[in-house]
Amino acid sequence: MAWVAFDRTIRQAERFRIKAPLKQWRAVRERIHEQVCRFGFNRDLGSFVQHYGTKEVDASLLLLPLVGFLPPCDPRIVGTVRAIEQQLMRDGFVLRYRTRTKGTLMKLGEGAFLPCTFWLADYYKLAGRHQDAENVLKRLLAIRNDLGLLAEEYDVRSRQMIGNSPGALARRARKHDHQLV
Secondary structure, three states, X not given: OHHHHXXXXXXXXXXXXXXXXXXXXXXXXXXXXXXXXXXOEEOOOOEEOOOOOOOOOEHHHHHHHHOOOOOOOOHHHHHHHHHHHHHHEEXXXXXXXXXXXXXXXXXXXXXXXXXHHHHHHHHHHHOOOHHHHHHHHHHHHHOOOOOOOOOOEEEOOOOEEEOOOOHHHHHHHHHHHHHHO
């Protein structure tokens, strides 16, 4: 997100012709990009990782192509999405990251993180995987409550919403509902 902050600030300064140290900001943006690509990508896994020095993936990595850090079809992104699909998907929903508690992958009460599942649908759409995107969105829309709301998490075992119920997720689901009809 540090890269995003510099990238968006540079874009806005250029757009509105604001006097700013653009040369220095571009250099910082480029250094951040190079560092993340060098230390945040694990060649053995073929995937970006949660943080430098780990072999774990995190679903927030789905944001890399969504914010324009790398194109959706870049092999490093494709490998990262594949790792997320293999390691973090449960019954078609995406966990934020893996946690280990007494031999299990999820802490008691921790479920799939629905914003990450929306990010996966967005990635599929960007990558031209339209049917996969539609399938994910249909799965998300199917679990809405009687008011059309989604919580931040979903327990795939009990098939219940858990965690907070932010309204932003409900608006996001309704927006996608139009696109499926």
